[in-house]
Each structure stands twice: as C-alpha cells, then as structure tokens.
Amino acid sequence: MDTVFTDAYLEHDMGGHPENKHRLDAVLRWMEKNRIERIKPENGEKYLEIVHSRAHISHIKHCKPGFIDADTYITEKSYEVACLAVGGAVTAAENEAFAIVRPPGHHATRDRAGGFCIFNNIAIASIWLNKRVFIIDFDAHHGNGTQDIVMGNENIMYFSTHQSPLYPGTGLESKENCINVPLHPETNDNTYIKIIDKVLKPAIESFNPEYIAVSAGFDSYYKDYGWLTQLRLTQKSYRKICEVIKPYKSFFVLEGGYNPESIKEGVESIIGYL
Numbered sequence: 129m130d131t132v133f134t135d136a137y138l139e140h141d142m143g144g145h146p147e148n149k150h151r152l153d154a155v156l157r158w159m160e161k162n163r164i165e166r167i168k169p170e171n172g173e174k175y176l177e178i179v180h181s182r183a184h185i186s187h188i189k190h191c192k193p194g195f196i197d198a199d200t201y202i203t204e205k206s207y208e209v210a211c212l213a214v215g216g217a218v219t220a221a222e223n224e225a226f227a228i229v230r231p232p233g234h235h236a237t238r239d240r241a242g243g244f245c246i247f248n249n250i251a252i253a254s255i256w257l258n259k260r261v262f263i264i265d266f267d268a269h270h271g272n273g274t275q276d277i278v279m280g281n282e283n284i285m286y287f288s289t290h291q292s293p294l295y296p297g298t299g300l301e302s303k304e305n306c307i308n309v310p311l312h313p314e315t316n317d318n319t320y321i322k323i324i325d326k327v328l329k330p331a332i333e334s335f336n337p338e339y340i341a342v343s344a345g346f347d348s349y350y351k352d353y354g355w356l357t358q359l360r361l362t363q364k365s366y367r368k369i370c371e372v373i374k375p376y377k378s379f380f381v382l383e384g385g386y387n388p389e390s391i392k393e394g395v396e397s398i399i400g401y402l
C-alpha cells in the first residue's frame with residue numbers, strides 16, 4: 129500500500145501540544161528508509177462543503193490563531209493544512225492508499241472543530257466516493273464527528289471501537305448505521321480479536337461494501353498507553369483487521385497516536401500487510 133503525504137502536514141503545529149508535528153518523525157524516517165511511495169495530496173478545499181456547513185468553513189478560514197475550544201488550536205497555516213488533509217484522504221481513497229495526515233479529523237462534526245480535529249477527513253472522502261463505504265474507526269477515542277455526519281446515510285456504515293470512559297464520552301451504544309463497541313481500559317489483543325471476529329466481520333459481510341475506509345488512530349496501541357489513553361493493542365490486532373478487509377478495496381486515514389513509535393509501528397503493520 130502506498131502513502132499520501134506532503135511536508136505541509138508538519139506546518140500545523142503548536143509546540144508543547146500533544147498533537148504536534150513530531151508525532152510523524154518516526155514514521156517518516158521509516159518510510160524514507162524503506163522507500164515507501166508518497167503520493168502528493170490534492171487541495172481538498174473544494175470538498176469541504178460535502179459535509180461541513182459554510183459557517184464552520186468560514187469560521188476556520190477567518191479565525192485568529194489560538195485555541196478554538198479547550199484543546200483544539202489553529203495557527204496561521206491551519207486552514208491550508210487542514211484542506212490538504214481533506215485532499216489527502218480523497219487522494220488515498222482514489223489510490224487505495226494510507227494518508228499520513230495532520231490534523232486528524234474524526235472529532236470534527238458538520239458545524240464544529242474539536243478534539244484536535246478541524247475538518248472530518250474520513251467522512252468527506254467516504255461520502256465523496258459515492259459508493260457503499262464501511263468505515264472502521266480503531267482510534268482509542270469515539271469518532272463522534274464521523275458519527276454525527278454519517279448517521280442515517282444509507283451508503284455508509286460506521287463501526288467504532290473506543291475506550292470508555294474517555295473523551296468525548298459518546299459512542300456508548302449502537303444506533304441506526306453506527307455500530308459502537310466501547311472498550312474497557314486495559315483491553316488487549318485477545319478481547320479485541322474476538323470483537324473483530326464476532327462483530328466487525330459479520331457486519332462487513334452483511335453490509336457488503338464496495339470500499340472500506342479506516343480511521344487509523346494508533347492511540348489504541350500499547351506504546352501509547354499512559355499518554356492520553358489506556359489500551360494495550362499490538363500489531364496483531366491491526367493485522368487481524370487487515371486480514372478481514374483484504375478482499376475489499378480500502379484506504380486508511382491517520383487519526384490519533386501521540387507516541388511517534390506507535391504511529392510508526394502501526395503504519396508498518398498495515399503497509400506491510402496490504
């Protein structure tokens with residue numbers, strides 16, 4: 129699997145914040161060393177209105193640098209970079225690739241940024257495809273923004289596993305086309321692989337998607353334990369997801385993961401498999 133990346137993804141940065149450019153240091157070194165193909169993202173500005181309100185887009189475009197909520201920052205570069213992250217997700221969908229993007233997207237709703245996310249990269253790319261798309265979100269946090277956007281959309285099925293209790297506190301039950309599986313802190317591969325076999329696999333088979341889109345958040349990885357989250361998944365769980373989705377067309381979009389080693393080893397387990 130190729131990647132989608134541009135150096136501009138490092139330009140949305142506020143030193144000292146957990147969502148900073150150094151998250152990508154280790155994975156970029158690994159990509160360089162292993163000569164992993166990097167496709168340039170397109171500018172995704174033209175796709176924003178597929179899911180976001182004009183008010184939200186205009187607010188982000190014109191707001192002054194600083195915090196727009198308790199934990200989400202905007203710099204002078206953020207609008208431009210966030211548009212490239214959206215474009216990166218679309219480019220990944222077109223090329224069945226892994227978009228190594230920042231800022232992440234799954235907490236962004238139609239009308240609001242939040243949880244370090246500005247625009248919802250995976251929701252835009254999934255709806256843009258205009259096919260039957262099954263979204264798998266294995267980030268340690270619930271993708272409340274993605275759920276908000278795709279709820280009731282017959283072309284999309286959303287499946288999320290996430291630690292609970294944890295920010296943003298949503299995703300405690302399944303509803304309509306959104307399947308939520310909350311996980312206890314300390315959840316490991318044994319429990320997770322059972323969920324893949326018993327819940328995820330049958331859900332994919334019954335939905336029969338044309339594409340699988342993955343919100344890949346490596347804060348569920350054991351090396352992120354104690355950073356912002358307390359899960360203990362290893363490469364085994366991510367490879368198991370790959371095994372299940374291998375028969376389908378798929379693309380991946382990076383969400384969380386705050387220890388650079390988690391992102392590197394997580395991406396490695398997927399690109400090495402698909």
Ligand SMILES: [Zn+2]
Pocket residue numbers: 267268269345347383384385
């Ligand atoms: Zn997360």
